[in-house]
Amino acid sequence: MNEPKAVPISVQINSPTAPARRRLLTQMIKRVGSNKRSMIGLWIVTLFILIAILAPWISPYNPLEQNMDKLLQSPSLNHPFGTDEYGRDILSRIFYGARISLMVGIVGVIISVFFGVAFGTIAGYFGGKTESLIMRITDIFMAFPGFLLALAIVSVLGPGMMNLMIAIGIFSIPSFTWISRSAVLSIKSKEYIEASRSMGSKHSRIIFKHIIPNSIAPIIVLSTLRIATAILSASGLSFLGMGAQPPSPEWGTMLSTGREFLRTAPHISIVPGVAIMLVVLGFNMLGDGLRDALDPKMKL
Template sequence: MSESSILVADKQTADPVQWRSPLALMIRRFKKNKRAIAGGWMVAIFVIVAVFARWLAPYDPFEQNMEVILNLPSFSHPFGTDEYGRDILSRVMYGAQISLMVGIFGVIISALFGVALGTISGYFGGKTDMLIMRLIDIFMAFPSFLLALAIVSVLGPGMVNVMLAIGIFSVPTFARISRSSVLAVNNKEYIEAARSMGSGHIRIIFKHIIPNSIAPIIVLSTMRIATAILTASGLSFLGMGAQPPTPELGAMLSTGREFLRSAPHVSTIPGLAIMFIVLAFNMLGDGIRDALDPKMKL
């Protein structure tokens, strides 16, 4: 064995963390975060339930049975039944499917447009940066939920319009985070080297800028799913989202208000489902943020 190989082996033995790859370090940080692991398992459970709701649900979520109206939780109906005798457990499973779909697609829409605007703004700077940022400032002047409500009011109620509204009102947040990340890497040595070698703007952006500034976007996307689900539930609660008899959690929470005294489970169970889904994504997002932070010590 050569002398250089012995020195490398000694360094790896003396400081094993230093010689790990960034991905290995991120996974190790994530595994050491118990809250992140719990959030990850909760998200995994909700995703499995949502994807396989058709096979896991014990009843048809639309099936009405007037003989078991507003029944309390029992062995045959673990979450009870609603005002039409429909099984709440089955409707919550299908409702989780709708909520996750709205949250994920809404965040994808906002991430695509927000990252594009933020990257262009941070990379080119000057008048382009000023124009895009002033447009973003106008959108951020409106409260997010009110902006989403206004968009859905114009487009009309429905889950597709809710996804579009969530995608639009989340664009400014993604644009600002993306711009900040691009500004942090735009003047690095490898970017200057790529420019000096004659690389075009498109190549630099897609090969160097975006890959090295994507970590905050991943964290924001995970946490923004929780905000999107909460917003979609709020719009459905106000009657602007899913329309009856669609088993959406916010709509179920709204219809159950009339029975808070006689059958509180009709509204509290969908409300708890929303709370745990949002909590799971927030915990997962916090864990990913801590794992991607190079300043975190193992």
């Protein structure tokens, strides 16, 4: 009798499959939906995003149009938030200012995510002297307070929206570098990473197919929280005259010009101040909810 031939059995250990990731995404959405705090934050953020998108259609006036017959008017039916020192409608300027603030925050965080994740992934994956060099440079940047670092960068580059976004992006890179490196260090020792290496996969394939997709959760949470920090920092820099320049309807610039009229027309400063507070609060509440939803220790 002929003995049956042995059939080779190959076992491949892969990262979480697409159905598993969909299940995790569904659970995350349910957790976010069941968290009242995160839902309030989501509604606030969504409202300001819609305002920014629809600003040209919902603004009752041109935000740059001056009317010397309506200087420093208090809130009324024609001007719900009043007018400023040049007779410009504050409501319209708030609507258009949402575009500027959200753009600065989102673009600045995109810059931070791109470079921070790149540096953190390289440091965590390759280790050795490369890791030491990247992390020591990161430590130097983290030794400076974020706002002061952004102020120094804008002082060197000069005031302006583009330089403001670059400064906001640079001062947030160290945070993303650290969080990305920590996530990579916990993932690169997993079985599916070792299996991928043993099968001869290139470093680039391992990084882009396994490392980054499975370390994205903390990056999402930090990004949401950092948008709030970026908007607050951008408003502070504009308040100091280092960001958006008049007559741009940026909220920090509106605060700066309105401080001269706090006694006679306090609404000029109160309205943009409340707008900054609400959008920052919304992103912070949403970030806290996402952190709870993406925490594997949390149960539905």
